Amino acid sequence: MTSGLDILDAPSPNFGERLSPVSMIVLHYTGMESGEAALARLRDPEAQVSAHYLIEEDGRIFRLVDEGKRAWHAGRAHWRGIDDVNSASIGIEIVNPGHEFGYRPFTPEQMSSLIPLVADIKERHGITRGNVVGHSDVAPARKQDPGELFNWHALARLRLALPRPTRNLVDPGWPDGGFMLALERFGYDVTDPVAAVTAFQRRFRPEMIDGEIDMECRCILLALLLPRPQGED
Numbered sequence: 001m002t003s004g005l006d007i008l009d010a011p012s013p014n015f016g017e018r019l020s021p022v023s024m025i026v027l028h029y030t031g032m033e034s035g036e037a038a039l040a041r042l043r044d045p046e047a048q049v050s051a052h053y054l055i056e057e058d059g060r061i062f063r064l065v066d067e068g069k070r071a072w073h074a075g076r077a078h079w080r081g082i083d084d085v086n087s088a089s090i091g092i093e094i095v096n097p098g099h100e101f102g103y104r105p106f107t108p109e110q111m112s113s114l115i116p117l118v119a120d121i122k123e124r125h126g127i128t129r130g131n132v133v134g135h136s137d138v139a140p141a142r143k144q145d146p147g148e149l150f151n152w153h154a155l156a157r158l159r160l161a162l163p164r165p166t167r168n169l170v171d172p173g174w175p176d177g178g179f180m181l182a183l184e185r186f187g188y189d190v191t192d193p194v195a196a197v198t199a200f201q202r203r204f205r206p207e208m209i210d211g212e213i214d215m216e217c218r219c220i221l222l223a224l225l226l227p228r229p230q231g232e233d
Contacts, residue, residue, distance in 0.1 A: 012043040012064040014050035024089035024131040029145040031098030051091035059109030077138035078189040105149045132161040140199035141192040148206035165223030172222045
């Protein structure tokens with residue numbers, strides 16, 4: 001488990017038994033004023049929250065919950081037909097004050113630690129790129145993390161997450177209802193349409209997040225739904 005990575009154990013009591021096999025990785029930001037405060041909260045029995053891993057701004061990786069257990073990180077969430085996201089996922093918290101306390105880019109040290117950690121988890125559990133997601137993807141009406149400043153490209157270029165489609169984009173001309181059906185097919189909970197579109201933009205078009213369906217959104221979503229070459233997950 002996590003062979004070759006320097007990981008510090010900081011056990012949290014906040015976990016339960018898995019009810020399904022691991023098929024997802026969910027990335028978060030801590031959204032607190034310091035890493036120390038976040039680590040303390042994730043280990044506080046009264047808080048009833050946790051994650052499997054936490055990555056500090058200096059790149060240190062802490063293991064809070066064994067991967068075989070169900071950490072409490074996603075809350076009420078949905079992705080690709082899965083409603084108990086906690087049971088099906090590994091949760092990774094990345095220290096960042098978030099939108100409430102002064103959101104800023106993630107540090108190079110954090111990304112340097114995150115990339116091999118995601119690669120290791122993804123390989124061991126056979127997780128597809130489409131199931132390496134952000135908290136906002138699985139809980140669009142409630143969450144914004146890891147947010148528009150997270151460097152998804154750094155993961156995508158190593159085939160650790162889906163890339164943003166940029167070539168040969170075609171507008172399918174869907175009406176808004178058709179776009180929402182396609183977004184639901186891709187994996188999002190579309191109960192709150194504006195929140196779902198906003199989460200999609202935050203992930204795949206972060207330079208303009210307005211919750212409005214436009215031609216670029218339609219083009220990107222169609223490209224994501226098209227079959228990929230054989231052998232690509």
